[in-house]
Amino acid sequence: MDLFTQSWTALRAAVAGLAEEDFGKPSGCAGWLVRDLVCHLVIDAQDVLITLATPESGEPTRDAVTYWEVSSTAPTGEDPLDALTVRLAAAYQDPALLAFHLDDVGSAAGRAAQLADPTARVGTRGQILTARDYLGAYVLEWTLHHLDLTAHLPAVPGPPPESLARARALLEQLAAAPFPAAWPDAEALLVGTGRRAPTAARRAELGALASRLPLVVG
Template sequence: MRPELASLRAAYTDLAEIALSLNEADSWCGTGCPGWSARDLFVHLLGDAQRALVALGTPANRPADRTASTYWIDSPGQEDPESRGLRSVRTMAAAWRLDYLTATYAETTRAVLTLAERCDAESVVATQGHALRVGDFLDTLTVEAGLHHLDLLVGVNRPGPKGEVLATIRRTLEGLLGHPAPAVFDDLTWARIGSGRKVISAADRIALGPDADRFPLIK
């Protein structure tokens, strides 16, 4: 199996298992996304999986203009001063029955994996105004899923992302940084620091040096 597909399979399979394990009380627990419960976050994740289905079926008909790393430079939703995205997701989440939401998420991610396996890794697809190689696009999906997996752990006690998912996040962040991460940071710590999910400590700042002011690399 292609490595980028294996990583996405690990990310999606783990999240689907978490989704299907949630009870009603779990679904209202907080997450690392301010203002969102676990239920809200799965509505967002479902939307991302649906976007993936559309993208994998949409040839770009032009060369790629983003890589797995540079996709994050101007990815949609980074700036939302009026919290429109937050409010719209909360509104949609209130309308879903939990078991239907989680089952829909699980079946949608399975469909994404099936379609991704049929796509040539070098073909170029269109999404959110950009064009990416399928291999790079799958990495962006893994990063999105892996970081939100970390967000879920704030409120629910479940296992964290697998090693291959964290390794994909590390490579992506290193691509944005322009060089390898300091060896002092393990993959989990690097994912949290690089995405703003961990406040940079004085020791972190020393390890990062002048790069510290560039963080978070993914917002």
């Protein structure tokens, strides 16, 4: 749960430090500009608030790893929900308003996470998780989207090392196999989720795992 706070705080700080022109640049998400990604983060923050306010009494059906649905089809940005995000982001017009909304809702989500009972059971997407596992799953979400945010903005600070390491561990559990130990955590996440195409040398290092990539989580 501490890593949820750390990764979310770092991501929000990175957005807060963006220049106005940065919002119009491409992100690491196919079909999305940085402003579209930031709008998606607002929706994510709302989801966190809704889930933490949705108590359940049943036994958990998912944990921090199995929370994620895995596909091999990379998003193109043309999905109806992805397209809706683009329209919502454009409606803000002034990037400062979008950044303010993320700070407002994102701060509330961060406070709710800090106040949550780790053992409490919450419901989302028809599943039940402990608050600890639900927030733990989001370390992967925040870290991947932090990498998306900085994909074409090299001057913007990236995710904390602890978040990268935990996100890699979650992805390796989803893959049921480790990525090459010599790979930096960010490289494993980018290649593993299809955000970066592996070179021939990288594919050779992946071995049998290469045929199972990308792991598109959602």
